[in-house]
Amino acid sequence: MKLATLAALNAERAARRPAVLVSDIEGGGERLVKAAEAGGDPLAADVAEALRSGRAASVERDGKRHFLNPHLPPPRLLAVGAVHITQALAPMASIAGFDVVVLDPRTAFATPERFAGVRVVAEWPDEFLAREPLDAFTAVALVTHDPKIDDPALERALRAGCFYVGALGSRKTHAKRLERMTAKGFDETTLARIRAPIGLPIGAASPAEIAVAVLAEAVGALRRKPDVAAAAAA
Numbered sequence: 001m002k003l004a005t006l007a008a009l010n011a012e013r014a015a016r017r018p019a020v021l022v023s024d025i026e027g028g029g030e031r032l033v034k035a036a037e038a039g040g041d042p043l044a045a046d047v048a049e050a051l052r053s054g055r056a057a058s059v060e061r062d063g064k065r066h067f068l069n070p071h072l073p074p075p076r077l078l079a080v081g082a083v084h085i086t087q088a089l090a091p092m093a094s095i096a097g098f099d100v101v102v103l104d105p106r107t108a109f110a111t112p113e114r115f116a117g118v119r120v121v122a123e124w125p126d127e128f129l130a131r132e133p134l135d136a137f138t139a140v141a142l143v144t145h146d147p148k149i150d151d152p153a154l155e156r157a158l159r160a161g162c163f164y165v166g167a168l169g170s171r172k173t174h175a176k177r178l179e180r181m182t183a184k185g186f187d188e189t190t191l192a193r194i195r196a197p198i199g200l201p202i203g204a205a206s207p208a209e210i211a212v213a214v215l216a217e218a219v220g221a222l223r224r225k226p227d228v229a230a231a232a233a234a
Contacts, residue, residue: 001030008032009071016073016135020050025058025065043068073137074099075163075222080125080153081144082109085168088211089141090118096215098139103128105149125153139164139218141198145173151180158190164221166198166214195221 001009005021009032012019018035022043038047043066046059050070058067077093079086082104090100094117102120104110110122121128133156134140140157142150145168157165158181167177174196181191199213200220 005030005032013071013073016137018051018070018072018137020047021069021071022047023067023069025067027064073135076101076138077218078103078134078138078140078153078157080104080140080142080150081146081168082106082111082114082120083143084207085143085210085214086141087114088208089214090115092211092215093218094118096219098218103153104144125149125156129153129156134160134162136161136163138162139221140166141214141218142167143198145169147177147180151177154181154194155184158186158193164195164218165193166195166217168198169196171197 001021009019009021012032012034020033020038021030022033022041023030033041033047035051038044038051041047043059043061046057046061046066046068050057050068051072054070054072056067056069058065060066075098077098077100079089079100079102082102086102090102093100100118102110102115102118103123103125105122105124107122110120112120129152138157138160140153140162142154142165144150150167154165154167154177167174169177174194177194177196178191195217198217199210200217202209202213204210204213
């Protein structure tokens with residue numbers, strides 16, 4: 001790989017933007033296709049598929065063979081709420097390959113002692129997410145049951161096109177949540193992306209079982225991510 005190409009790729013990685021390295025197998029040429037530019041590339045359909053699947057592939061077009069190597073940001077999990085569910089969810093998500101952040105302004109809950117080996121941030125969502133914005137490769141689990149904490153993160157998650165947005169609470173609680181989000185200007189299609197009650201319907205009862213259901217639902221959303229590349233390029 002040429003140094004200029006490597007530098008460009010590293011810049012995309014640092015910004016958590018997906019890109020595809022396209023190599024001419026026979027001619028030896030190479031180019032980096034950024035997600036925002038994918039639609040104008042000669043191999044647009046193949047690049048789009050590489051961004052969607054995250055899998056490298058060899059393709060032949062117009063008598064030439066090319067190797068497409070996608071570079072996607074590692075998935076993140078933002079758990080809003082340093083609660084018992086999160087204590088079980090955070091280590092499991094880390095094992096599954098997620099970069100985990102636990103966010104909760106309540107300093108009595110958001111302590112390193114309760115979340116060994118996981119990044120814990122004791123700030124309000126607006127403050128933290130202004131510095132470290134969400135993106136299409138982030139899953140967000142809202143588990144505080146407190147609208148003052150959950151709602152600001154929920155708004156940003158919906159606007160950022162996060163691949164998974166789950167929220168704890170009963171159907172009655174969720175109905176009130178939808179009313180608040182509708183007042184914020186979100187339409188029905190966008191609000192339908194919220195997984196609530198959070199987690200797969202496996203009859204989970206304990207915090208650990210709920211954590212299993214949440215992680216399984218997030219992984220399922222990640223692996224089915226047909227719109228992630230498009231959202232990242234927007």
